[in-house]
Amino acid sequence: MKRSRFSRALPMAFPVALLVMMMVVTSSGVVxxxxxxxxxxxxGFVLCGVTDxxxxxxxxxADGSWSGFFVDFCRAAGAAVLxxxxxxxxxxxxxDALEGREVDILHAGSTWTLVRDTTRMIDFPGIYxxxxxxxxxxxxxxxxxxxxxxxxKDLKVCAIGPSSTARANLEEFIANTGVTWTLVPIQTMDGMWRAFFGGRCDMAIHDRSALVAVHAGRLDDSDDYVVLPEVISKEPLAPAVRSDDVQWRDLIFWVTMATIAAEDLGVNQDNVDDMLAHSTSPEVRRLLGADPGIGVGFGLxxxxxxxxxxxxxxxGEIFARNxxxxxxxxxxxxxxxxxxDGGLLYAPPVR
Known part of the structure; x- marks a missing residue:
């Protein structure tokens, strides 16, 4: 039996129509x-994850409050949205808590890596x-x-694993250099510090900035420990958000960029009101909302x-304070x- 042109078109038309319907539903559902x-x-508040x-x-x-560089960027999201x-x-x-929707944003010293960026439902909105x-x-x-x-010889080195970049960096360093060190895998940050300060390990590997901070915080016995001056990796630390909300990703990116742009433009906590009222710089006026436009895309x-x-x-003020x-x-x-000033920080144009 000869099929009509209509019946012959169905096998092709149906999948196309179904795909269009799925795209509409999926797009609507994602939004x-x-x-x-x-x-x-x-x-009425932002849920923010950090590393304790x-x-x-x-x-x-001890009083239940939080402090620190990452914490201030958590608070910056609250200031921006609410x-x-x-x-x-x-x-x-x-x-994993971010992917599980337990938090809106993670400010936990996460390193932006290719594998995390391409195999997990996570985006890294800008290095800070x-x-x-x-x-x-x-x-x-x-x-x-x-x-x-x-x-x-025979140094025991504590490293968090298996998902931390520290363990992978240490394994590669040992393999590439042939040093006779023993990796001691630890599951949690607290566990690593207990193992190191308790003498189970001779050394511990972590982001150098965090090592300096932990070392400085040990007021009673800081002389018993040394932070080596060298680093063995590049660790671009970034906030992390889920990859299903481009608008939220863009906002978190621009919150960071706003603080960088403000420093570059000479705007700070002390002069921000004066700059809002009197600045003739178009970029300053846009940044501070004197001229309209920067909230439209976010609904803010x-x-x-x-x-x-x-x-x-x-x-600069956030860095200096913490x-x-x-x-x-x-x-x-x-x-x-x-x-x-010789660093790597600058913001895209605020326009």
Missing amino acids: QAASTIETVKNR RVPGFSLHE GNADAVQIESYWL FYDGQGFILHSNLGVKSLKDAMTT SDDWAYQVIKQLGNY LGPKTQFKMSRGLNQLWR
Whole structure:
């Protein structure tokens, strides 16, 4: 029997129509399910995950409050969306909690890697801290440099694993250099510090900035430990969000960029009101919402970046308050300086 042109077209037309319907439904479903900004507005606070017990970056204080560089960027999201930096609930979480929708955003010193970016439902909206992994060790070993450590046999080195970049970096370093070290795998951050300070390991590997912070925080016995000056990897640290909400990803990116742009443009907590009222710079006026436009794409008021800077400060102020020379950590900014000062930080144009 000869089929009509209509019947012959059905096998081709049906899958196409089905695909179009799926795209419409999927697109609509994603928008509704992933509208994190609306969810945060309705909830009244941002759910933010951090890594606990990293002084200067994220530390849970005895009174229940949180402090640190990463914590301030959690609070910046609250300032941007809700106009209130205190509208944030902070808990200690890692990447799996983000994928499981237990938090809206993760500020936990996550390294942006190819595998994490391409195999997990996670996006990294911009680097805000350039770091590298290094070592802390017991000073009674007499080791002062990485070269010294490489010639010391049978060192036991604690590393978090298996998902941490620290363990992978250490395994590659041992394989590439032939050092006679023993890797001691530890499952959690707390477990690693207990193992190292308890003497189970001679050394521990972690982001060098975090090692410096932990070392500085040991006021009673800091002389018993040494942080080596060298690093063995590049660790671009970034906030992390789920990859199903482009608008939320863009907002978190621009929250960071707003703090960097503010520093570059000379806007800070002390002068932000004056700059809002009197600046003639088009970029400053756009950044602070004096000229309309920067809130439209997010469904936010145009003063969202003003709120971040007013309540938290620019990038330099956030760094200085938590990590800088006037803190116990006395960190220099290094690569985390503005581009004009020899660092790697600059923001795309605010226009």
